[in-house]
Amino acid sequence: xxxxxxxxxxxxxxxxxxxxxxxxxxxxxxxxxxxxxxxxxxxxxxxxxxxxxxxxxxxxxxxxxxxxxxxxxxxxxxxxxxxxxxxxxxxxxxxxxxxxxxxxxxxxxxxxxxxxxxxxxxxxxxxxxxxxxxxxxxxxxxxxxxxxxxxxxxxxxxxxxxxxxxxxxxxxxxxxxxxxxxxxxxxxxxxxxxxxxxxxxxxxxxxxxxxxxxxxxxxxxxxxxxxxxxxxxxxxxxxxxxxxxxxxxxxxxxxxxxxxxxxxxxxxxxxxxxxxxxx
Amino acid sequence: xxxxxxxxxxxxxxxxxxxxxxxxxxxxxxxxxxxxxxxxxxxxxxxxxxxxxxxxxxxxxxxxxxxxxxxxxxxxxxxxxxxxxxxxxxxxxxxxxxxxxxxxxxxxxxxxxxxxxxxxxxxxxxxxxxxxxxxxxxxxxxxxxxxxxxxxxxxxxxxxxxxxxxxxxxxxxxxxxxxxxxxxxxxxxxxxxxxxxxxxxxxxxxxxxxxxxxxxxxxxxxxxxxxxxxxxxxxxxxxxxxxxxxxxxxxxxxxxxxxxxxxxxxxxxxxxxxxxxxx
Amino acid sequence: xxxxxxxxxxxxxxxxxxxxxxxxxxxxxxxxxxxxxxxxxxxxxxxxxxxxxxxxxxxxxxxxxxxxxxxxxxxxxxxxxxxxxxxxxxxxxxxxxxxxxxxxxxxxxxxxxxxxxxxxxxxxxxxxxxxxxxxxxxxxxxxxxxxxxxxxxxxxxxxxxxxxxxxxxxxxxxxxxxxxxxxxxxxxxxxxxxxxxxxxxxxxxxxxxxxxxxxxxxxxxxxxxxxxxxxxxxxxxxxxxxxxxxxxxxxxxxxxxxxxxxxxxxxxxxxxxxxxxxx
Numbered sequence: 007x008x009x010x011x012x013x014x015x016x017x018x019x020x021x022x023x024x025x026x027x028x029x030x031x032x033x034x035x036x037x038x039x040x041x042x043x044x045x046x047x048x049x050x051x052x053x054x055x056x057x058x059x060x061x062x063x064x065x066x067x068x069x070x071x072x073x074x075x076x077x078x079x080x081x082x083x084x085x086x087x088x089x090x091x092x093x094x095x096x097x098x099x100x101x102x103x104x105x106x107x108x109x110x111x112x113x114x115x116x117x118x119x120x121x122x123x124x125x126x127x128x129x130x131x132x133x134x135x136x137x138x139x140x141x142x143x144x145x146x147x148x149x150x151x152x153x154x155x156x157x158x159x160x161x162x163x164x165x166x167x168x169x170x171x172x173x174x175x176x177x178x179x180x181x182x183x184x185x186x187x188x189x190x191x192x193x194x195x196x197x198x199x200x201x202x203x204x205x206x207x208x209x210x211x212x213x214x215x216x217x218x219x220x221x222x223x224x225x226x227x228x229x230x231x232x233x234x235x236x237x238x239x240x241x242x243x244x245x246x247x248x249x250x251x252x253x254x255x256x257x258x259x260x261x262x263x264x265x266x267x268x269x270x271x272x273x274x275x276x277x278x279x280x281x282x283x284x285x
Numbered sequence: 286x287x288x289x290x291x292x293x294x295x296x297x298x299x300x301x302x303x304x305x306x307x308x309x310x311x312x313x314x315x316x317x318x319x320x321x322x323x324x325x326x327x328x329x330x331x332x333x334x335x336x337x338x339x340x341x342x343x344x345x346x347x348x349x350x351x352x353x354x355x356x357x358x359x360x361x362x363x364x365x366x367x368x369x370x371x372x373x374x375x376x377x378x379x380x381x382x383x384x385x386x387x388x389x390x391x392x393x394x395x396x397x398x399x400x401x402x403x404x405x406x407x408x409x410x411x412x413x414x415x416x417x418x419x420x421x422x423x424x425x426x427x428x429x430x431x432x433x434x435x436x437x438x439x440x441x442x443x444x445x446x447x448x449x450x451x452x453x454x455x456x457x458x459x460x461x462x463x464x465x466x467x468x469x470x471x472x473x474x475x476x477x478x479x480x481x482x483x484x485x486x487x488x489x490x491x492x493x494x495x496x497x498x499x500x501x502x503x504x505x506x507x508x509x510x511x512x513x514x515x516x517x518x519x520x521x522x523x524x525x526x527x528x529x530x531x532x533x534x535x536x537x538x539x540x541x542x543x544x545x546x547x548x549x550x551x552x553x554x555x556x557x558x559x560x561x562x563x564x
Numbered sequence: 565x566x567x568x569x570x571x572x573x574x575x576x577x578x579x580x581x582x583x584x585x586x587x588x589x590x591x592x593x594x595x596x597x598x599x600x601x602x603x604x605x606x607x608x609x610x611x612x613x614x615x616x617x618x619x620x621x622x623x624x625x626x627x628x629x630x631x632x633x634x635x636x637x638x639x640x641x642x643x644x645x646x647x648x649x650x651x652x653x654x655x656x657x658x659x660x661x662x663x664x665x666x667x668x669x670x671x672x673x674x675x676x677x678x679x680x681x682x683x684x685x686x687x688x689x690x691x692x693x694x695x696x697x698x699x700x701x702x703x704x705x706x707x708x709x710x711x712x713x714x715x716x717x718x719x720x721x722x723x724x725x726x727x728x729x730x731x732x733x734x735x736x737x738x739x740x741x742x743x744x745x746x747x748x749x750x751x752x753x754x755x756x757x758x759x760x761x762x763x764x765x766x767x768x769x770x771x772x773x774x775x776x777x778x779x780x781x782x783x784x785x786x787x788x789x790x791x792x793x794x795x796x797x798x799x800x801x802x803x804x805x806x807x808x809x810x811x812x813x814x815x816x817x818x819x820x821x822x823x824x825x826x827x828x829x830x831x832x833x834x835x836x837x838x839x840x841x842x843x
């Protein structure tokens with residue numbers, strides 16, 4: 007029933023989303039990103055446009071000095087090589103130890119057994135949120151590669167909901183699935199975020215960027231990661247909806263999406279954020 | 286006679302180019318890219334806009350699991366460091382072993398003897414296509430640095446045609462030269478692709494991106510790499526021609542080029558692709 | 565008195581700025597950039613739009629062959645890891661030995677004691693110019709971390725002028741501070757460059773990019789690094805001013821800024837460059 011918008015749900019989620027976004031703009035939390043090379047530019051620009059203060063800091067030597075100042079940590083395994091993994095684990099471990107939220111993006115986890123193993127090890131470090139596409143969440147849930155194809159999903163997000171619930175229960179993380187509808191689950195509750203347009207999948211690292219926005223929203227309210235995650239999906243998707251009104255293709259959509267994220271106002275968020283219960 | 290458009294050649298090449306592009310959109314082949322840091326964003330976006338499924342996977346640990354799933358491999362030596370070379374060789378070697386096409390971009394090969402040596406070693410692994418600018422192709426053909434200056438060419442593409450033919454004969458690869466006219470040779474035949482505008486040279490990694498598009502077109506038809514390469518040049522150049530109609534500078538050209546690549550339709554490709562025999 | 569535009573200063577600086585920019589376009593000097601992953605794309609595009617020939621070359625194996633051909637070297641410590649530092653030192657040392665200018669960007673120097681130590685070691689290699697934001701310049705001047713927060717400044721540029729003068733005297737470098745007004749000092753003289761708009765701080769690596777433009781301007785006139793640095797600030801800021809007339813947010817500002825930099829003409833530079841003495 008992902009497409010069934012329940013009128014009573016729309017406004018509360020709009021309000022939540024606006025509260026997170028406006029708090030983000032006021033607080034400008036420092037978000038540490040250990041992410042793949044492809045995503046660094048668009049991710050940093052997405053975070054800046056949303057009001058956060060991104061920092062791409064991935065040297066293991068800098069974790070002890072830097073991570074304590076971050077409000078949350080984003081770890082993304084795209085373009086992973088073995089030399090990056092110790093810093094990822096150190097940052098995740100320190101975040102845990104300090105009670106800071108951290109978010110895992112298992113980008114293209116099905117690319118290799120090396121990457122799958124790395125993600126499973128990171129999940130043992132208790133991410134607050136795991137965000138992937140349908141194929142990535144299914145691969146993680148099954149602890150098996152072969153169901154993904156590079157960075158693009160071979161599955162509809164709705165096909166991965168049961169896998170996500172299972173992964174949420176086993177990991178204790180909020181699990182979030184990007185797709186034509188974005189789903190968020192804590193293992194029991196499931197909501198679907200309906201904002202966003204298909205062409206966003208033609209922008210490289212748009213998924214990485216929404217994971218970073220989740221990290222920023224979770225930094226604002228670490229004790230309600232489920233709500234923060236769903237709100238981040240909707241705000242990013244809404245920026246895409248508005249961007250699509252002006253876009254002539256994926257490159258102009260990328261530009262208009264980031265511009266729109268920067269400009270989003272209260273009325274638009276309250277009116278257009280669409281999150282529904284999924285059952 | 287690069288500028289002499291031979292009427293009889295135009296339509297067949299338009300048809301070929303459209304066949305490749307429409308097949309790319311339908312099949313969405315997985316293209317593994319081991320490329321420089323500067324190019325990753327624009328290259329991935331170019332491949333997505335064209336219809337391919339890019340994957341930036343460069344860890345040597347992932348080659349055995351991942352490369353067998355790729356339809357072609359792109360290797361680009363920009364920002365090369367010694368730790369990247371083994372993965373490049375492993376991916377190229379495995380592609381050969383599995384009968385998959387792979388494409389070499391000898392970016393700034395003249396920057397150092399280290400980079401030249403790396404490229405010569407890669408050429409021994411039998412790339413299907415080698416794509417460079419005039420200076421890069423001359424440097425490779427002479428196995429000598431000093432004729433290039435960073436990433437920008439000091440030579441007209443037409444100055445490099447004889448070098449390209451020689452390199453094609455010695456390597457067995459299709460050799461492609463970017464420039465005001467783009468040339469493609471198998472050592473005997475030479476065609477010139479006339480689409481494209483000079484301002485594309487003001488977009489960083491536009492050359493890297495067209496090499497990736499060549500890898501995608503070659504993935505569609507590995508047994509006709511000569512035709513696929515010339516078609517990729519034309520389709521990318523045509524997207525630039527159309528983008529230039531709206532552009533106000535190199536940054537907006539980059540955006541409009543990618544948008545145009547995404548939107549290219551059959552009539553436009555049939556009408557405007559311009560490839561001629563060169564003799 | 566940063567905001568007090570002294571009429572008599574405007575035209576001479578406009579003329580200087582135009583001379584540098586037009587020379588850059590004519591000479592297209594090769595600028596070697598050893599820079600962070602986030603900045604590579606926008607930095608290369610900024611340099612290309614301004615007329616320079618950028619080369620992202622950071623392997624220590626390539627320094628002996630390549631650096632002698634560069635007209636200046638840019639070193640930026642964002643996303644620093646220990647394996648990059650030897651090449652930075654080698655390139656800076658060789659630039660010194662060959663009498664070439666080199667420019668240091670201490671990006672997020674306060675992120676860690678590792679990064680601070682690296683910057684202090686690089687400063688011993690006598691950069692021609694050091695360009696940072698207020699927090700970075702204060703951290704460097706005090707040789708102490710803790711006053712910066714990721715890549716974003718916690719200080720107004722004007723708060724850092726005394727630190728900049730002190731750093732300029734101790735290092736022998738020109739010191740440049742980005743901010744709402746950009747300041748340049750040689751330890752005695754201080755000028756403020758007034759072009760630019762606040763939204764430029766919402767574009768990731770815009771600061772890195774202006775440092776690269778400083779490296780390009782200094783390549784044109786190494787013996788007047790003070791003037792070249794102030795002019796680079798103004799030209800980049802002016803491109804932002806013009807870009808802002810069309811921008812709807814930070815992503816479109818990025819595009820229009822680069823387009824404007826490519827198109828800047830003599831009249832606009834003479835009319836609108838605004839640099840004043842600061843005392």
